[in-house]
Amino acid sequence: MTEEAQDRPYSKALNQLRDAGLRPTRQRLALAKLLFDRGDRHVTAEILHEEAVASGAYVSLATVYNTLHQFTDVGLLREVVVDSGCAYFDTNITDHYHFFYEEDSRLEDVPSEMVTIHNLPQPPAGNDISRVDVVIRVRSSNGA
Amino acid sequence: MTEEAQDRPYSKALNQLRDAGLRPTRQRLALAKLLFDRGDRHVTAEILHEEAVASGAYVSLATVYNTLHQFTDVGLLREVVVDSGCAYFDTNITDHYHFFYEEDSRLEDVPSEMVTIHNLPQPPAGNDISRVDVVIRVRSSNGA
DNA sequence: ATTTGTGCAAATCGTTTGCATCTGA
DNA sequence: TCAGATGCAAACGATTTGCACAAAT
DSSP: OOGGGGTSTTHHHHHHHHHHTOOOOHHHHHHHHHHHTTSSOEEOHHHHHHHHHHTTOOOOHHHHHHHHHHHHHTTSOEEEOOSTTOOEEESOOSSEEEEEETTTTEEEEEEGGGOEEEOOOOOSTTEEEEEEEEEEEEEESSOO | OOGGGGTSTTHHHHHHHHHHTOOOOHHHHHHHHHHHTTSSOEEOHHHHHHHHHHTTOOOOHHHHHHHHHHHHHTTSOEEEOSSTTOOEEESOOSSEEEEEETTTTEEEEEEGGGOEEEOOOOOSTTEEEEEEEEEEEEEESSOO
8 A cells, every 4th residue: 555545535445446456447436435435335326326426426327336346246345135126235345234224225234243143054065155144124113 | 714625726725815815816816826835935926927827827927926915915925035136935934044046046945943043133222123034145166 | 886906018117238439557 | 559447328127007807795
């Protein structure tokens, strides 16, 4: 990491992209900044696109989709499946689980240390576990 | 339950529908039979539609979708979310988890007794856990 | 007879793709 | 320069909806 990494506005995102082997284009930098500068986030393509447009970055929705998948492919993001019909991307790529607030379709991280899973069954011979997803679905107590 | 419940071809499905408060139409009976007569199943709308057509029941795909959701609403089915972009329905409505074979997009039940989850975190006050989904994603060991 | 469900086709939604243009290395 | 990225619009697949018709009570 170079010395100016800490003080240039886009340098953090820039280094992330360089390290991942992705060419740091204007659009990728803008999206990386929105994604990674504010701590852990859970975004959909649509949300991120709105934010990008609102921030003055002219990125098309198609590019947002492509970029989210590229970031996921290189390990900068993780896709979380909680809803058939809407893909969520999580900037927290460490091992962890999720609360899913069904009423407002919102995700929240649950550190993996907070849940203890024992006796996880082995998959049939010839298979490996690639990931264990735990989603704790939550609704407000007093009716919808 | 009436005496003839056990020996008429559609009586099992018929009672399930009656008990659920759904009018036992020809289409619902045919779908219920396909779903519930063969033990635990994980189906997509498309698969079930193909099966229905193959079995000579002329049910439209739209009706299959509607019916799957009606069955889910009355608790005869459970929706399993493993893939944004494709809804799976599980005839096993008891508490259990899933293996998901990523290569062939196939689901397999994991009895809840086979997994021990401790220290499940409480959701923020005012919220209740409606369900805990555990999906063990599996890939074959020797590369894709 | 009345209510409820069905079929179809068209509408919708999220997502992906093809291709001409643009841009970073 | 030139491989690789973007933008747009059109294609796409899964799902839903509107409405005229049909079937169950």
